[in-house]
Amino acid sequence: MILGGIDVGGTAIKARIFTGEGFLPGVSRRWETPKESYPALIEHIAEAVEWLRIQADQSDLPIGLALAGLIDSETGESFAANTPATGQTVVRDLTQRVGVPVPVMNDCAAFALSEAQGGAGQGARSVVGLTFGTGLGAGHWVGGKSAFRHGGDSVEIGHIGISAQLAAFHELPGLKCGCGRTGCYEAYLSSAGLSALGRHILGRDISHSQIIDDPSSEEVLSIWFEVVAEALQVLYLMLAPNIIVLGGGVSQMPDFVIRARSALAPHVLGSLPLPKIAISRFGNESGARGAALYAGRMSRA
Numbered sequence: 498m499i500l501g502g503i504d505v506g507g508t509a510i511k512a513r514i515f516t517g518e519g520f521l522p523g524v525s526r527r528w529e530t531p532k533e534s535y536p537a538l539i540e541h542i543a544e545a546v547e548w549l550r551i552q553a554d555q556s557d558l559p560i561g562l563a564l565a566g567l568i569d570s571e572t573g574e575s576f577a578a579n580t581p582a583t584g585q586t587v588v589r590d591l592t593q594r595v596g597v598p599v600p601v602m603n604d605c606a607a608f609a610l611s612e613a614q615g616g617a618g619q620g621a622r623s624v625v626g627l628t629f630g631t632g633l634g635a636g637h638w639v640g641g642k643s644a645f646r647h648g649g650d651s652v653e654i655g656h657i658g659i660s661a662q663l664a665a666f667h668e669l670p671g672l673k674c675g676c677g678r679t680g681c682y683e684a685y686l687s688s689a690g691l692s693a694l695g696r697h698i699l700g701r702d703i704s705h706s707q708i709i710d711d712p713s714s715e716e717v718l719s720i721w722f723e724v725v726a727e728a729l730q731v732l733y734l735m736l737a738p739n740i741i742v743l744g745g746g747v748s749q750m751p752d753f754v755i756r757a758r759s760a761l762a763p764h765v766l767g768s769l770p771l772p773k774i775a776i777s778r779f780g781n782e783s784g785a786r787g788a789a790l791y792a793g794r795m796s797r798a
């Protein structure tokens with residue numbers, strides 16, 4: 498079976514074919530995500546659908562879409578801090594445009610599915626996927642299914658506030674979040690958040706990749722990993738998964754898993770076992786792969 502997956506993030510729309518027994522990533526193409534225009538966003542996604550059908554030479558190719566943000570499972574209405582899809586009915590509009598329903602799921606839930614099925618979380622009963630990219634989000638799969646959540650499949654860890662204790666100890670600034678609030682984990686742990694934290698600590702403009710590459714920015718990273726540990730602690734205490742798989746562009750820095758693990762270790766609570774912490778198997782392709790697997794499931798249902 499061949500499947501198609503499309504991942505719509507804040508920066509890029511990525512389309513990819515998945516083939517073979519493990520649905521391994523094949524040919525791909527990417528487009529820049531339109532920042533303002535919703536019709537342009539739908540047009541780009543429709544182009545991606547058409548491109549996948551041509552690549553697979555299959556007009557009824559199962560294709561799934563992973564989309565950043567909340568998607569109401571009943572109305573299809575979405576709320577996305579990083580794309581122009583907020584308040585729009587993506588499912589309905591895309592179905593009208595391409596002629597067939599395209600299953601849509603939250604991108605972090607898609608990432609978690611991909612890692613639970615054939616990825617780093619293969620074999621674990623309860624798998625959380627946590628992605629650090631343009632935003633910060635998570636998905637939770639239990640026994641091969643998305644853990645039921647009222648109104649959508651994303652675990653909105655990104656919009657929980659950091660602790661007052663951590664903020665006071667490091668004199669952290671109250672960073673503005675795309676959701677409209679101040680002090681959310683996403684405001685510190687996204688790529689822009691790491692950059693904002695660097696600007697606050699070092700007193701100069703610096704990109705997240707410069708912070709990662711420059712050894713003199715170590716102080717920024719060490720505080721940043723304390724915030725990472727708190728976000729992991731929230732997932733550990735609330736969801737108690739067997740494994741948390743880390744992904745997203747920011748997770749590709751050197752020693753990410755080792756540092757996340759050692760930052761989390763002091764947060765162990767009594768006899769509640771800490772989850773295993775692992776890096777994603779499918780990296781940047783995991784979101785599109787999860788959406789493709791979901792489309793495959795839907796086509797067989």
Ligand SMILES: [Zn+2]
Pocket residue numbers: 655656657674675676677678681683
């Ligand atoms: Zn927020």
